[in-house]
Amino acid sequence: xxxxxxxxxxxxxxxxxxxxxxxxxxxxxxxxxxxxxxxxxxxxxxxxxxxxxxxxxxxxxxxxxxxxxxxxxxxxxxxxxxxxxxxxxxxxxxxxxxxxxxxxxxxxxxxxxxxxxxxxxxxxxxxxxxxxxxxxxxxxxxxxxxxxxxxxxxxxxxxxxxxxxxxxxxxxxxxxxxxxxxxxxxxxxxxxxxxxxxxxxxxxxxxxxxxxxxxxxxxxxxxxxxxxxxxxxxxxxxxxxxxxxxxxxxxxxxxxxxxxxxxxxxxxxxxxxxxxxxxxxxxxxxxxxxxxxxxx
Amino acid sequence: xxxxxxxxxxxxxxxxxxxxxxxxxxxxxxxxxxxxxxxxxxxxxxxxxxxxxxxxxxxxxxxxxxxxxxxxxxxxxxxxxxxxxxxxxxxxxxxxxxxxxxxxxxxxxxxxxxxxxxxxxxxxxxxxxxxxxxxxxxxxxxxxxxxxxxxxxxxxxxxxxxxxxxxxxxxxxxxxxxxxxxxxxxxxxxxxxxxxxxxxxxxxxxxxxxxxxxxxxxxxxxxxxxxxxxxxxxxxxxxxxxxxxxxxxxxxxxxxxxxxxxxxxxxxxxxxxxxxxxxxxxxxxxxxxxxxxxxx
Numbered sequence: 001x002x003x004x005x006x007x008x009x010x011x012x013x014x015x016x017x018x019x020x021x022x023x024x025x026x027x028x029x030x031x032x033x034x035x036x037x038x039x040x041x042x043x044x045x046x047x048x049x050x051x052x053x054x055x056x057x058x059x060x061x062x063x064x065x066x067x068x069x070x071x072x073x074x075x076x077x078x079x080x081x082x083x084x085x086x087x088x089x090x091x092x093x094x095x096x097x098x099x100x101x102x103x104x105x106x107x108x109x110x111x112x113x114x115x116x117x118x119x120x121x122x123x124x125x126x127x128x129x130x131x132x133x134x135x136x137x138x139x140x141x142x143x144x145x146x147x148x149x150x151x152x153x154x155x156x157x158x159x160x161x162x163x164x165x166x167x168x169x170x171x172x173x174x175x176x177x178x179x180x181x182x183x184x185x186x187x188x189x190x191x192x193x194x195x196x197x198x199x200x201x202x203x204x205x206x207x208x209x210x211x212x213x214x215x216x217x218x219x220x221x222x223x224x225x226x227x228x229x230x231x232x233x234x235x236x237x238x239x240x241x242x243x244x245x246x247x248x249x250x251x252x253x254x255x256x257x258x259x260x261x262x263x264x265x266x267x268x269x270x271x272x273x274x275x276x277x278x279x280x281x282x283x284x285x286x287x288x289x290x291x292x293x294x295x296x
Numbered sequence: 297x298x299x300x301x302x303x304x305x306x307x308x309x310x311x312x313x314x315x316x317x318x319x320x321x322x323x324x325x326x327x328x329x330x331x332x333x334x335x336x337x338x339x340x341x342x343x344x345x346x347x348x349x350x351x352x353x354x355x356x357x358x359x360x361x362x363x364x365x366x367x368x369x370x371x372x373x374x375x376x377x378x379x380x381x382x383x384x385x386x387x388x389x390x391x392x393x394x395x396x397x398x399x400x401x402x403x404x405x406x407x408x409x410x411x412x413x414x415x416x417x418x419x420x421x422x423x424x425x426x427x428x429x430x431x432x433x434x435x436x437x438x439x440x441x442x443x444x445x446x447x448x449x450x451x452x453x454x455x456x457x458x459x460x461x462x463x464x465x466x467x468x469x470x471x472x473x474x475x476x477x478x479x480x481x482x483x484x485x486x487x488x489x490x491x492x493x494x495x496x497x498x499x500x501x502x503x504x505x506x507x508x509x510x511x512x513x514x515x516x517x518x519x520x521x522x523x524x525x526x527x528x529x530x531x532x533x534x535x536x537x538x539x540x541x542x543x544x545x546x547x548x549x550x551x552x553x554x555x556x557x558x559x560x561x562x563x564x565x566x567x568x569x570x571x572x573x574x575x576x577x578x579x580x581x582x583x584x585x586x587x588x589x590x591x592x
Contacts (some may be wrong), residue, residue, distance in 0.1 A: 023448060028458045029457050032456045083407055087405060088403035089404050089407065109380060109459075111384060111454060114411075115447075115452055118415065119414065119446050119448075119452065120447050122418040122439065123444060137425070139436060140425045143418065143422040147418050147419035147422070151412050152415075156415065157328065164327060263399070294363045
């Protein structure tokens with residue numbers, strides 16, 4: 001498959017749906033809609049929505065079946081970036097090469113914009129129950145999974161541990177916690193929500209779960225590596241910041257070489273998990289290489 | 297009915313359920329659970345959960361049927377208070393007589409604690425689908441209503457307009473917007489979620505909607521009045537702050553006397569809406585007087 005044009009096409013679908021599902025810029029009070037749209041349309045890679053869509057396609061369904069949930073996951077991801085960038089958190093001035101949300105709209109609108117995105121996300125997920133053929137029971141289940149992946153047992157919990165571990169001696173269990181929660185939990189939830197909405201069999205569900213766990217770790221370790229050796233221009237943000245903040249990262253604990261070896265191993269395991277789908281999972285397979293080799 | 301002991305009893309039920317449904321304080325990472333519990337158990341009046349429960353009881357069901365959703369509404373209310381108190385928002389040091397969340401746990405944990413509460417709220421609402429007899433379809437509908445009441449079309453939108461209108465000339469449409477959105481939207485959603493989860497008939501649903509709209513306004517206008525003439529000790533927070541910030545309030549636009557007259561009129565209309573339930577709505581009726589005469 002031509003993965004590059006596949007990605008481009010699906011990203012366009014997601015962007016179109018996001019534009020339709022979010023309140024228009026000019027709607028009163030416009031500043032909050034502008035603030036939310038600013039960060040949502042700031043050049044994200046749409047990894048989470050793509051995962052939902054690829055999972056649906058692997059199970060024989062079209063993107064439309066899962067689109068509201070796919071978009072919701074991008075909104076949750078975006079809200080987390082806006083709040084993470086706040087002065088009281090990571091205090092970042094740039095993200096994807098552009099000024100961070102609070103730099104443009106002020107801290108109060110950045111807080112409220114994040115809150116608005118998170119709330120809209122759950123409204124969209126519930127709205128996925130209106131898509132023909134989707135079981136209401138599975139919508140509720142996927143919403144619970146996503147909330148778990150986003151909240152204190154997932155992403156928020158990972159962020160908390162990340163913050164309280166700064167400037168402390170690095171320990172393996174803490175690194176493990178941060179890696180499985182901060183990014184991994186929501187990536188896992190993206191894949192599993194696609195599986196639920198498309199009535200995956202138990203065997204398929206477990207395979208996708210294993211796949212999700214492995215690529216979630218790949219994603220986080222590559223993120224850590226890029227913060228050490230990445231190109232600021234390609235990344236659109238400063239590198240070396242983890243070291244300055246004495247963050248608990250994979251390269252900091254194991255060094256670059258072992259981090260890269262771990263990524264390679266995890267990628268192999270992710271692909272192995274897809275074996276059950278035979279040739280029906282070309283996109284999920286290609287995504288593994290894409291995540292391994294990404295430079296931004 | 298002995299409304300005072302009724303309130304006490306139902307508040308106890310809500311507190312017990314909240315304690316059970318929230319992650320325990322000691323769970324890792326404990327600081328976030330402590331931060332969330334600090335604000336949830338800081339002496340709130342539990343108006344929103346009470347409304348869900350009273351609505352359920354009016355329709356012939358017990359509190360247990362709607363308890364996860366009732367608790368979720370208290371979590372949403374609490375998250376909004378934590379974020380509103382942040383230095384970049386209202387910058388309040390005290391709430392209900394105690395230091396605000398960020399004063400105790402730091403701004404970063406206050407942001408994340410609010411995020412965690414909002415996320416947990418939607419997980420709980422979805423979990424209400426697991427209660428015997430409740431229709432999954434109605435759970436999804438009530439979740440959508442609550443998200444709408446909490447997001448940029450509701451509470452968040454009201455907060456945004458409240459902020460952008462500070463220090464500006466007061467206009468009637470702006471006041472109207474703030475009043476119906478900032479507090480009213482979530483109060484309305486509390487009642488309607490109870491109505492949906494308890495299979496209200498169309499006639500009952502519309503009556504409850506009208507009731508909710510009126511008491512939502514009562515709540516906000518009384519809040520504004522108390523900020524002018526309230527007792528700081530009873531309120532547990534500073535008064536006169538709206539005038540200092542030149543906030544758009546009912547007393548500021550119409551004066552105290554007309555504000556009180558409006559409250560009285562709205563209370564009468566709220567009670568009128570309950571006529572359809574005959575003698576089956578003693579709690580919802582008594583609540584109107586309680587909200588009219590509250591001093592905190």
